[in-house]
Structure formats: C-alpha cells, structure tokens
Amino acid sequence: MNQLSLLTVIISFLVCTNCWSQKTDFELVKKGVDHIYNFDFKRSDAIIARLESINSKSPTPDLMKALQIYWKYYPVQNHEDQLEAYHDYLERSYLKSIEIMERQQNNWEALFLAMASQGLLAESYSESGRSFKAVGAAKKAYRFVKQGIEKLNQFDEFYVSTGLYNYYREYYPDAYPIYKPFMSFFMKGDRKLGIRQLEIAEKKASIAHVIARYYLSYIYLRYEYIPVKALEQGKALHYEYPGNHLFTAIYCESLIINQKYKQATHLSRKLQKNPNPFYKVYGELFMGIIQENEHQDYKNAERLYRSTLDFVDTYDMNQPHLEALAYLGLGRIYQHKNDPKARGFFRESLDKAYTKSLKSEAKRYLN
Numbered sequence: 001m002n003q004l005s006l007l008t009v010i011i012s013f014l015v016c017t018n019c020w021s022q023k024t025d026f027e028l029v030k031k032g033v034d035h036i037y038n039f040d041f042k043r044s045d046a047i048i049a050r051l052e053s054i055n056s057k058s059p060t061p062d063l064m065k066a067l068q069i070y071w072k073y074y075p076v077q078n079h080e081d082q083l084e085a086y087h088d089y090l091e092r093s094y095l096k097s098i099e100i101m102e103r104q105q106n107n108w109e110a111l112f113l114a115m116a117s118q119g120l121l122a123e124s125y126s127e128s129g130r131s132f133k134a135v136g137a138a139k140k141a142y143r144f145v146k147q148g149i150e151k152l153n154q155f156d157e158f159y160v161s162t163g164l165y166n167y168y169r170e171y172y173p174d175a176y177p178i179y180k181p182f183m184s185f186f187m188k189g190d191r192k193l194g195i196r197q198l199e200i201a202e203k204k205a206s207i208a209h210v211i212a213r214y215y216l217s218y219i220y221l222r223y224e225y226i227p228v229k230a231l232e233q234g235k236a237l238h239y240e241y242p243g244n245h246l247f248t249a250i251y252c253e254s255l256i257i258n259q260k261y262k263q264a265t266h267l268s269r270k271l272q273k274n275p276n277p278f279y280k281v282y283g284e285l286f287m288g289i290i291q292e293n294e295h296q297d298y299k300n301a302e303r304l305y306r307s308t309l310d311f312v313d314t315y316d317m318n319q320p321h322l323e324a325l326a327y328l329g330l331g332r333i334y335q336h337k338n339d340p341k342a343r344g345f346f347r348e349s350l351d352k353a354y355t356k357s358l359k360s361e362a363k364r365y366l367n
Helices: 022-039 043-055 061-073 080-103 108-127 130-151 158-175 177-185 191-204 209-223 229-238 244-255 261-272 277-293 298-314 322-334 341-354 356-366
Strands: none
Touching: 022 043, 022 061, 043 061, 043 229, 061 080, 061 108, 080 108, 108 130, 130 158, 130 177, 158 177, 158 191, 158 209, 191 209, 209 229, 209 244, 229 244, 244 277, 244 298, 261 277, 277 298, 277 322, 298 322, 322 341, 341 356
C-alpha cells in the first residue's frame, strides 16, 4: 500500500452510470472493472476485447488495460516493461478522450476518462520520484476536476473526485513539503468536507463507491486514525473483492488496529503465503504484531519484525509505514527486555513514520 497522494483523485471516474449512452456498454465495463478488482484477469481480458470490438475508438478499453496492468503487476513501478505499457495505455486513452471532446464538448464519458488517465499518470510519476512530470499531469487533470466540482449535484460520482480533491489538497503539501510551491496552482480544499463527500459517494455512487471505500479506509487507518470506521470500510472492501490481496491487507490492518487479533490471524497467514513479496511483507508484519500483543511471544515477534525489514530492504520497497510499525514493535520488545537498544528502534520508527498516530507513539516512548 503505497502512500496515497492528491494526484490519485482521478481513479474514481473509470465507471459512471451517467456516462455511457448504451446500457450494455456500461454493464460490460462494470463487470470488467469488478473482475480487475477481484484479480480475475482472464475474465476481464475477455470483456476488454469485447468492448474493443464494439468501438475501437473508445478510450475505455485502453484505460481498463492500464488498470489491469496496475493490479496484475503490483507494484507496477518494479516492472519496467509493464510500466512502459501502463503509461502507453494511459496516454492512448487520454488522446482518444481529447479527440472525442473536440467534437463533443459535453461528452462526460470522455471528460472522465481524460481525467482518469492523467490522474493515474501523475500518480505513477509521483511514486517514481519524477515530481515535475507528476505536477504536469496533475495540472492537466485538474481542469477536468474543476468541471466535476461544478457538476457535483448532477452526478453522484462527482462526490468521489471532489471529496478526494478537498481532502488531499490540504493533506498532501503538509505530508510532502516538496510539493508546496506547486500548490498555488490549485484552489484550496477542505479536509473535513472532503471526508463528508467521500462518505456520500461510498453510499450513493454506482461503482465509484469502491474507490471511496478504498480511500476512506486509508484515511481512517492512517491519517485521521478512527479505527472503528477503518474497520467498517476495510471489511466492505474485502468481502466485495476477496481476491484482491491489497484489499485483504487493508482489512487485516484495520482488524489489528482494533485489536481483533484472532480474526486477523487467518488473513495474516494468507498474506504470508502470497508469492508476491509486496503482499507477503504485510503478512510478516501483521503476524509479528499478533505474536507480540496476542501471544506475548516476543522471540517470534522479533523474528517477524526483522523479516519485515529484510523484505523492505531486499526488494527496495517504498513502505515507510510498514518500517515504522516494525521498528516500533522492536522498540517495545527491547524495552520489555530493559535493553537500551530500544531507544534506537524508537528513533528509527519516528524517522520513518508519516502519520501523526505513529509519530506520537514513537515520541511517547522516547520521552
């Protein structure tokens, strides 16, 4: 679970019931996106091919291909060949959307897909450290976001993009000061209003409710730290898409912060068995927390925390939150042993943490 950014506000617009003139097209897209979310790529491939046969000039299949690559090869940043294909499909979708908009200015499907392609490109550039390219893509998407804000009361799906914009416009520059100089290009947001709008979208949006849940789960898990609400969103994601390993990790983390260790054990073991190290690392960490807090098995917990850090180092993962949790756990274990090394682990945790809740906990142990 990479850190979320303002630049991902666009994902939610891939599907919108008000955007497709043909009900059949909408149903196909809905099924295809559901299969992608649930990691059923054979079925999503078939639906994408059918959509292409219906309309080869539509930007939708290219965007769906990009999203399929994103999930199938997660994290796509670690697969250079797939990353190039991912960017190519996003660019194709964007150019096709612009062609449609040049002919039909009020074509909402094209607007949404142009917004989505540039938003996902911005996210990808941001995660790979290409800040200027990320801002350039975000600025392209931003003009479409503004149109969505103006139409908020007409389409429920707009609550997702507007809510994400309002929240992350204020959160992002505080968390990542490097972007502060660029924020003057964007109108101000409102974090509380953003959360309310996402909650509306989670209840009312046709398919973008999945994205609303996805972001609300992160917001409640890490940024606002409201465990009960995080669990509600995480559970809904997991039960709707049990095949999605990232959603499984979100649900498992939400169980753990609610101290529901017995329920989290099965999911943690499932993640540990995942062949993808970027999911397996969650299982190692969560089992470490369970061993420490549920069983007081400090020896095994220490082994699992160290294994978590080894995974992050070996596979060059950008997972500071997981590192912060692992170092915090090691600090507690060494403090329990009255070992002075504990303070070093707490300092490492504080250095890696980017959420207020983790920083506060590390500082409390250091004081």
